Amino acid sequence: GDSVTQMEGPVTLSEEAFLTINCTYTATGYPSLFWYVQYPGEGLQLLLKATKADDKGSNKGFEATYRKETTSFHLEKGSVQVSDSAVYFCALSGTGNNRKLIWGLGTSLAVNP
């Protein structure tokens, strides 16, 4: 079945460092891909999305490109801030029209000043 694999955390970086969080997927068909973020004490919120191959999603300085050839959707940011400390979830849309997301396990990011 469809699945998402994220790099394990926690990831610890210093402020202004470059961030990459790896996400690869297995899917039949042509899913849409998503990154969600969960700040401490809050629910998840959509960070960015891409709906077809070679699309780049971007928001708040974060970017991810839908790579069909490598089945990847890695999250990147050029210069992280302390306020980016959160848990990041990669997800893909389920097959068919079942409205469900297939979730990765999440990667915790801690940014130190």
Add this chain to the structure above:
Amino acid sequence: DVKVTQSSRYLVKRTGEKVFLECVQDMDHENMFWYRQDPGLGLRLIYFSYDVKMKEKGDIPEGYSVSREKKERFSLILESASTNQTSMYLCASTLQGLPYEQYFGPGTRLTVT
């Protein structure tokens, strides 16, 4: 802005009690979801609903039931709470036209003693 609210942020219940978790969204979303979030296990879908009085089982429905009598409200019921249901419970909602862009509530941390 879409707002998804959950009835409690923290809840402590005893084993065997019947527990109701309430979720309300204010943007006329058709789809609503209940997840539980556990360390190392990510988000797991318990139940979802795509219309009033309609429900579908998610990946881990055992020990839970749901109710959706009004479009804006989706309730999760633990018929007889057990200690292994201690968890963070997250509610989410989506528009029919954007079924994968989920809006989450802040979560209810339930402890069953």
